[in-house]
Ligand code: FES
């Protein structure tokens with residue numbers, strides 16, 4: 441018997457603060473797509489949890505990552521979102537930085553007033569890309585991106601790369617749920633029949649096969665679909681939830697990736713990017729136009745149930761439950777990863793523990 445994780449892990453601000461420093465910092469986070477950063481000067485700015493970041497293609501075509509803050513008095517270099525610039529000009533007092541990070545100009549300052557300008561460049565952050573997606577990591581000592589992805593790299597080799605597909609854009613959603621509530625849900629197919637009625641009818645039930653991969657710390661579902669009602673889903677597919685907050689969905693005619701950003705202990709921001717192979721799909725009489733709306737409907741259904749679960753977890757009356765080794769092995773594994781990651785956290789006295 442496997443008991444569920446204690447409810448306080450799902451809504452405690454101290455747990456979230458611990459996670460920021462000891463969990464989130466140590467992982468890679470999908471933040472955008474390479475095609476939006478194709479040209480020198482293209483940038484992408486975002487808040488990753490509490491950290492303001494900017495990723496930019498420099499004049500040497502190298503992808504660079506920085507904290508989006510000025511070395512003068514912490515002003516923002518750029519506002520969140522995508523854009524293009526030759527240099528970064530701080531929005532507070534106008535200090536200027538090259539996209540390669542060097543401090544170029546400090547308007548109004550006398551020569552010598554800044555002791556060592558060469559030491560006052562932008563603060564760097566690790567950035568790398570894989571399969572057309574851009575990732576950042578705040579921990580210098582964390583493994584490189586491909587090591588972090590582990591067995592995902594060889595699984596991806598069985599599907600077309602995003603570079604050969606059409607990029608269909610992205611969608612952003614917010615949910616009033618802890619990232620682990622969403623992770624628990626994403627790691628099992630047990631809820632599909634109840635929560636995703638349309639999806640359930642097109643899924644070949646016997647083909648839902650869940651495996652847990654230590655090399656990369658992820659849960660993988662071998663999902664294949666009947667042509668059923670949902671033509672866009674026909675064919676083989678592989679669904680991945682990678683700890684702590686990355687979803688990848690490989691399929692014969694499409695690929696999508698989602699990042700689950702924990703905003704605080706009770707909310708997340710979801711961003712999903714879509715690619716498809718319309719020509720290849722059309723040759724097999726598959727219409728890819730419905731992939732995105734269908735995906736969005738599934739995300740909305742998951743958000744809806746997760747928000748209700750979150751509400752109940754916060755009520756403080758849930759005494760803990762039991763997970764099924766047969767139907768919820770992925771959630772058991774995910775909760776083990778959470779426990780391992782939070783092993784250094786000291787629990788509040790009255791919280792109860794996982795048995
Ligand atoms: S904070 Fe950037 S120029 Fe002052």
Ligand SMILES: [Fe+2]
Pocket residue numbers: 625626631632635636738742
């Ligand atoms: Fe779901």
